[in-house]
Amino acid sequence: MQNKWDIDGHAEPHTVNAETEKMKSDLLTLNMGPQHPATHGVLRVEIKTDSEIVAHAIPHLGYLHRCMEKHSENLDYRGVIPFVDRLDYLASMSMEWTYVAAVEKMLGTEVPRRAELLRIMTVELQRIASHLMAFGTYALDLGSFSPFLYAFDEREKILRLFEEVSGARLLYNYIWIGGVWNDWTDEQLQRVGDFCDAFEPETDKYHALVSVNKIFLKRTVDVGILSVQDCFDYGATGPVLRGSGYQWDLRRNMPYSLYPEFEFDVPVGTGEHGTVGDCWNRYIVRMREVKESLKIIRQVLKKIEPGSVMGKVPKVLKLPKGEVYVRHECPRGELGIHLVSEGGDSKEPYRLKVKSPCFTHVSMLPLMAPGQMVADFVATIGSIDIVLGEVDR
Amino acid sequence: MLDTIAAGINAAVPGANAQVLNAEDAKCDGSVLVEAAHIHAVAAHLKASGTMNVLQCITGVDYTEYLEVVYVMAKFDLAAPAQLLLKVRVTDRVNGAVDSIVDLYPAANFQERECWDMLGVRFNNHPDHRRILCPDDWEGFPLRKDYITQKDYRGMQVYPEGKMNMGDREFIVRQDMIKKAQEAAAGKVQ
Numbered sequence: 221m222q223n224k225w226d227i228d229g230h231a232e233p234h235t236v237n238a239e240t241e242k243m244k245s246d247l248l249t250l251n252m253g254p255q256h257p258a259t260h261g262v263l264r265v266e267i268k269t270d271s272e273i274v275a276h277a278i279p280h281l282g283y284l285h286r287c288m289e290k291h292s293e294n295l296d297y298r299g300v301i302p303f304v305d306r307l308d309y310l311a312s313m314s315m316e317w318t319y320v321a322a323v324e325k326m327l328g329t330e331v332p333r334r335a336e337l338l339r340i341m342t343v344e345l346q347r348i349a350s351h352l353m354a355f356g357t358y359a360l361d362l363g364s365f366s367p368f369l370y371a372f373d374e375r376e377k378i379l380r381l382f383e384e385v386s387g388a389r390l391l392y393n394y395i396w397i398g399g400v401w402n403d404w405t406d407e408q409l410q411r412v413g414d415f416c417d418a419f420e421p422e423t424d425k426y427h428a429l430v431s432v433n434k435i436f437l438k439r440t441v442d443v444g445i446l447s448v449q450d451c452f453d454y455g456a457t458g459p460v461l462r463g464s465g466y467q468w469d470l471r472r473n474m475p476y477s478l479y480p481e482f483e484f485d486v487p488v489g490t491g492e493h494g495t496v497g498d499c500w501n502r503y504i505v506r507m508r509e510v511k512e513s514l515k516i517i518r519q520v521l522k523k524i525e526p527g528s529v530m531g532k533v534p535k536v537l538k539l540p541k542g543e544v545y546v547r548h549e550c551p552r553g554e555l556g557i558h559l560v561s562e563g564g565d566s567k568e569p570y571r572l573k574v575k576s577p578c579f580t581h582v583s584m585l586p587l588m589a590p591g592q593m594v595a596d597f598v599a600t601i602g603s604i605d606i607v608l609g610e611v612d613r
Numbered sequence: 614m615l616d617t618i619a620a621g622i623n624a625a626v627p628g629a630n631a632q633v634l635n636a637e638d639a640k641c642d643g644s645v646l647v648e649a650a651h652i653h654a655v656a657a658h659l660k661a662s663g664t665m666n667v668l669q670c671i672t673g674v675d676y677t678e679y680l681e682v683v684y685v686m687a688k689f690d691l692a693a694p695a696q697l698l699l700k701v702r703v704t705d706r707v708n709g710a711v712d713s714i715v716d717l718y719p720a721a722n723f724q725e726r727e728c729w730d731m732l733g734v735r736f737n738n739h740p741d742h743r744r745i746l747c748p749d750d751w752e753g754f755p756l757r758k759d760y761i762t763q764k765d766y767r768g769m770q771v772y773p774e775g776k777m778n779m780g781d782r783e784f785i786v787r788q789d790m791i792k793k794a795q796e797a798a799a800g801k802v803q
Contacts, residue, residue, distance in 0.1 A: 281745055282745065285747065289731075290755050328640050452666050452689060453720065454719050454720045455668055455669055455670070455720035466689070468691070540637065540640065540641065541641075542636040542637060542638050542641025543642060543698070544640075544641055545698060547687075556669055556670060558672055560674055571674045571675075573670070575669055575685065579727075580720060580723070583719075587719075613746075
């Protein structure tokens with residue numbers, strides 16, 4: 221990356237002559253955030269700028285730290301679910317499922333087939349809702365207002381469906397240990413199918429409106445480039461890794477639940493408009509994933525059969541002594557849950573650690589920022605699509 | 614798989630003393646324990662040999678007799694993906710430290726800072742050894758089992774006594790009502 225202004229001294233020293241000497245100035249420290257709309261929450265980035273060029277960016281986290289991991293040590297296993305909801309509040313279903321999967325793995329619970337299918341369906345619907353949010357706010361960051369309204373219109377339809385089955389729009393507490401809380405009626409499933417049919421042509425509209433828009437391309441192509449090796453070094457996952465052209469998806473490469481039964485593609489950044497791994501590629505991977513999610517949902521609707529939605533789970537959960545680490549593919553990357561139980565009569569997790577993909581992606585900002593314009597830095601933050609609830613936990 | 618990894622570590626890093634910790638319950642995950650002093654060499658070996666190419670996260674568990682630092686590593690490989698829990702144990706609760714692996718895996722930068730912030734394990738040679746989630750002048754390490762919340766923070770009370778959240782207040786009111794109703798019912802019976 222072009223590290224001309226790198227203050228760590230990794231970059232080659234630029235030639236000093238009378239002209240550059242005249243233009244030389246001190247670096248200006250600028251605080252972006254915590255109340256900056258483009259940081260998607262309460263993230264503060266301390267940036268050192270040389271006029272309009274970012275020399276260095278230091279993320280400061282913790283404004284939304286709610287000690288979730290400490291709290292969960294004093295709650296029973298079921299009581300933790302509402303807390304994991306509040307990690308990534310734009311993709312609560314995915315968060316719940318990862319945590320529940322960790323507990324179920326330790327319990328050895330068998331989940332009924334209908335419940336698993338419903339979980340896959342809700343999580344894929346949630347992925348669409350989350351990517352729509354990313355799409356809308358990203359366009360908003362880059363100065364276009366109307367895509368936000370289109371995206372929210374469609375997202376609201378998904379949230380309405382979720383509200384019907386779980387009672388809440390955003391923080392559901394819907395996926396429970398052993399299954400799901402509430403069954404979907406045939407009429408509701410029919411409406412999911414109708415939504416898919418109505419929504420698919422909408423995505424083409426988004427592509428025409430934003431993806432190939434000249435201004436959008438100018439703002440995102442060749443900005444914030446990440447190589448696959450950078451992603452491996454920093455542990456990036458999800459659309460960020462796939463945007464760099466590595467076809468890695470846990471649903472495909474380390475499949476869990478019933479995903480091996482489903483047919484879907486794993487879209488990667490192909491660099492139609494510039495270098496692979498830039499902001500545009502990360503954006504387009506999300507938009508293409510929406511279509512793949514629709515494919516999965518349609519297959520669920522074909523496969524689903526009547527049955528129970530709750531497996532046999534003891535009333536008081538006592539987990540064996542030991543630990544598990546469970547990873548799931550969430551909209552923003554791989555969420556990992558490290559759950560430790562001390563066994564015996566204990567009814568609470570001994571330790572619960574959440575490996576957050578957004579936390580990892582924020583740590584890549586100092587890598588991407590040097591040499592960018594301040595406005596491009598905003599585009600970079602938007603392209604990694606962070607949710608601060610998950611970063612700070 | 615853990616056995617081959619442990620054997621590989623022992624062959625490459627003398628003194629690492631890698632041993633496989635198998636879970637008592639078959640449903641749980643096993644892990645590999647190495648000597649804390651050799652973690653940098655072990656991580657270098659895992660990276661160089663291509664056993665694990667991604668550091669997913671660094672976490673810690675306080676087992677009261679010792680602090681355990683867990684390195685969650687993964688192999689991102691389309692043909693043969695894998696994951697590994699690599700552990701070291703730190704017995705010194707005051708000055709306990711392990712070597713930083715930021716130079717090998719840049720991902721460790723934030724993760725080690727979080728581990729220091731939450732569990733108080735120092736990392737030698739870390740380029741930016743600060744707290745990350747709590748304020749810089751916070752006292753104590755929240756995820757330790759013997760953690761006591763500080764009373765004041767910059768003149769603010771951390772847990773004001775008179776201040777309760779509405780849920781707790783409603784709970785107490787409800788309990789009072791139930792108690793009164795029970796007393797009234799008991800009175801009637803008598």
